[in-house]
Amino acid sequence: MAYMIEHNGGIVLFTINREEKRNAINDEVMHGFQEVLTYIRQRQDVQFLVITGAGQQSFCSGGDLSVFHALTTEDEAFHMLSKMGHILYDLATLPIPTIALVNGAAVGGGCEIATACDFRLVANHAKCGFIQGTLAITSGWGGGTYLLERGLRYDDSLKMLMDAKPYSTEKLREIGWATHIFEGESMAALEMFIQQLSSIHPSVQTAYKEIVLRKWKEHHLYERIMEEIKTCARLWESEAHHEAVQQFLTKKKGE
Numbered sequence: 618m619a620y621m622i623e624h625n626g627g628i629v630l631f632t633i634n635r636e637e638k639r640n641a642i643n644d645e646v647m648h649g650f651q652e653v654l655t656y657i658r659q660r661q662d663v664q665f666l667v668i669t670g671a672g673q674q675s676f677c678s679g680g681d682l683s684v685f686h687a688l689t690t691e692d693e694a695f696h697m698l699s700k701m702g703h704i705l706y707d708l709a710t711l712p713i714p715t716i717a718l719v720n721g722a723a724v725g726g727g728c729e730i731a732t733a734c735d736f737r738l739v740a741n742h743a744k745c746g747f748i749q750g751t752l753a754i755t756s757g758w759g760g761g762t763y764l765l766e767r768g769l770r771y772d773d774s775l776k777m778l779m780d781a782k783p784y785s786t787e788k789l790r791e792i793g794w795a796t797h798i799f800e801g802e803s804m805a806a807l808e809m810f811i812q813q814l815s816s817i818h819p820s821v822q823t824a825y826k827e828i829v830l831r832k833w834k835e836h837h838l839y840e841r842i843m844e845e846i847k848t849c850a851r852l853w854e855s856e857a858h859h860e861a862v863q864q865f866l867t868k869k870k871g872e
């Protein structure tokens with residue numbers, strides 16, 4: 618199965634389980650995200666949602682280019698991008714704290730998923746970045762908008778998007794993207810991080826999330842995300858993008 622959902626105590630853990638593809642997102646994983654979000658919305662006993670990836674190399678490498686390269690037009694791209702965009706919007710607007718347990722590289726859409734979460738616990742070997750620029754597109758799942766809402770310095774955020782390269786954990790901590798950098802076992806790091814939060818009554822966490830969601834509503838977050846997705850869909854159609862994807866997909870064979 619391309620994903621796993623585990624519910625232990627008040628914690629729901631969603632694991633992207635495609636290690637051989639560095640946990641790239643395909644339709645099955647998108648379905649998994651929809652399933653876990655529906656599950657959480659129907660229950661009262663979930664305190665935290667944690668997203669992680671299988672293995673130690675990668676949290677998520679973004680959209681599965683071996684599948685999505687078949688999408689050539691702006692409309693086709695918009696359909697896929699907005700599907701995941703809605704999933705990330707539902708994730709970001711959950712009334713409970715969300716945690717990206719970044720066990721390895723988080724690039725492209727993987728960096729967007731992590732940025733859509735409230736907290737990012739990052740393994741010290743992980744490299745993370747909005748590398749979409751190297752494919753001649755922008756972030757297409759709303760990640761740029763979330764980044765600009767995360768309270769990082771404006772120039773650091775914009776540079777992270779425009780640099781289009783993976784950052785080291787040192788840099789991720791310096792600019793404030795990473796909440797915490799950990800060494801060793803990721804579940805141990807999660808446990809330590811959650812310990813204090815879970816000692817507080819869940820209604821307090823929900824009340825703080827309400828403040829965030831109110832601000833986002835006032836800032837027209839949803840509309841801005843939809844515009845971001847449209848921009849990416851427009852660039853997706855370009856020759857430059859298709860060439861860059863082709864290069865990524867054939868690079869191994871050519872080496």
Ligand SMILES: CC[C@@H](C(=O)O)C(=O)SCCNC(=O)CCNC(=O)[C@H](O)C(C)(C)COP(=O)(O)OP(=O)(O)OC[C@H]1O[C@@H](n2cnc3c(N)ncnc32)[C@H](O)[C@@H]1OP(=O)(O)O
Pocket residue numbers: 637638639641674675677678679680681682683684685722724725726727729748749752755756757758849865866869
């Ligand atoms: C579509 C939405 C868009 C968005 O809105 O953001 C995107 O997400 S665009 C996609 C952005 N992602 C990429 O450009 C791919 C980035 N991948 C990498 O940089 C690296 O794979 C890695 C994540 C840093 C891991 O490097 P490494 O450990 O050296 O593994 P390999 O590169 O050898 O990969 C192993 C295996 O996995 C395949 N792979 C990796 N990422 C993807 C992907 N996104 N889509 C499809 N396949 C992917 C890679 O091709 C290798 O396959 P094999 O050669 O068949 O073993």
